[in-house]
Amino acid sequence: MPVRPPLPSAADVARLAGVSRSAVSRSFTDGASVSDATRAKVMAAAAQLNYHVNHLARGISKEESRPVCLLGADLSAPFQACLLEAITRRLQEAGRMAMVINAGSDPASAREALQSTLQYRASATIVLSGTPPADLVRLCIGAGQRVILINRDDALEDVHHIRIDYRTAMRDGARMMQRAGCRRVTVVNSASGTASLMQRERMFLEEMHLLGLEAQVWRGGSTSYATGQRAAREVLAGATRPDGVFCINDLIALGFLGSARQDFRLRVPQDLCLLGFDDIPQAGWQGHDLTTFAQPFDEIAAVILRNLRQTGASCTMLPAAPVWRGTIRPFMDNNAEDCIP
Amino acid sequence: MPVRPPLPSAADVARLAGVSRSAVSRSFTDGASVSDATRAKVMAAAAQLNYHVNHLARGISKEESRPVCLLGADLSAPFQACLLEAITRRLQEAGRMAMVINAGSDPASAREALQSTLQYRASATIVLSGTPPADLVRLCIGAGQRVILINRDDALEDVHHIRIDYRTAMRDGARMMQRAGCRRVTVVNSASGTASLMQRERMFLEEMHLLGLEAQVWRGGSTSYATGQRAAREVLAGATRPDGVFCINDLIALGFLGSARQDFRLRVPQDLCLLGFDDIPQAGWQGHDLTTFAQPFDEIAAVILRNLRQTGASCTMLPAAPVWRGTIRPFMDNNAEDCIP
């Protein structure tokens, strides 16, 4: 295996430009005190050698050029992909680098991944996935890592929390069901037990209750399209089929929708009202046209960027706005057998 | 803003364990010559201080712990997300880190992104997107970067190419159209001009021609769901509507399918045969059930991993296997007005 020649270093540039190493270093840092003349000489030499500052080495002593770790799992799923897209784009614009760690969704590999995060002295590590246990996150913080958690409910110190205002969203969701005149509502959730999913479920049920409406809960499988299909096949086959379903996220909702239409020949929203959460791109696809709530992907990314260097505990609450499309009747259906006044 | 205390360093561990810095370093490298006794002392001290080797610093002198750069755009699109998922997972398993650079899809930001890649002394940079111009890739190679290109047709030296066997796939695709008895076939492509998309188009047309079949080409817009919809609305409204359509990728195909069904009330595959490419998860969703070709995501990731340290030019060709689902008739439709023998 032939060996690559080493890339040019600052020393090489200094030699060629006839200046000191420090001068080279200064020429590449904004606001450092160098004369225009030397900077010009340095830049010329750098261009000639095709030199680029080694950010890895710079990061050893300079906080700003350290990477940011993104810790996630199941990155090909639409929600994760959207989040990753938004965060990496924002980081790139700000001249920061993102290291992405794709942990398996099992706790063991999440543990390992979160540990390995420490090895890169990241400015912060952003935990996208629900899996790493709280004590592990605590360990990282203890080791001096800045950690930003998205939608977790652990009460950890020195963590920046980014939360979505599920309460308001779920209140809206419950009202949608009410206005549509749904009388038998089911919540479809995965069995993953992820904090954000459980919160949505709980708050939706609470808000339904406040409106004097009851709802069933179906739980099972992973947070996937297939789970939505399975739920539909079980839930819709029963004697008392629901007329309103809140699926805990869009992926499950789309699976449910697919089965409801194909397997059960139901008309949506006439026979069945369906509500999702996330507003992944596929929710807007023709023939899906799913009513849902929009995750504020860009805002999440912006908050992360703003909090990269903050230390100490803090919390940002972001809204998830309803996205009205075609899977929920905006008003009670007049053709329903019986109407609630 | 309170400042974080610095993380413990190897020197701290050495002091606590009562050994030299070198001993600490050796204890953390596989196969280095340390006695079990000192290693044990070191590990105990490390655990006590919660010490972790700083890979960034290690990377300065040690090739193996350098990151790998993934350069892409539009990361929330399903194809890119699947590729990212496969590559980051594989890298993670091998103990390597992935830095992802999300360049805008315009050449200017791709240029900037590829440049910035040099700043991290990555083991290799993987170009996922079609955008960076060849001369820029050449510049990176000139600067000593190892570059791996996925599905580009530039004839560059010192590059590892990963290619998909479009020829075989397109031959299969043309035969599918033939066997289905399609007589008016259209290829729907985006206007992006990306190498892989153009290759598929060209080869499909060539293979059709070899079978004595002709095909129209429609091109427009970006490589998106919306483009597929637009194509359908233009192509299907014409007087001589096609009975077979090959969409250059699944995303476009699904947009086309959505419009064909919803806007034109066409039955697929009875009225229209539809073929995609990529086999993104959504292609398999109920109600889509798109016949397509499977991108070998895992194999691509495996090849990347194998070639991280290789230098010199090379090329790996990977197959894309047909995935038979429901949008193409397997045989000629007997109900068609006229049959070709």
Next chain:
DNA sequence: CTGAAAGCGCTTACAG
């Protein structure tokens, strides 16, 4: 097997 020393590529007080 071990430590002192030189090195990786960078930055940043310090003194002029």
Next chain:
DNA sequence: CTGAAAGCGCTTACAG
């Protein structure tokens, strides 16, 4: 504004 020096956190010949 500039350079020599010390430092960041690591590794690896080298000599014992």
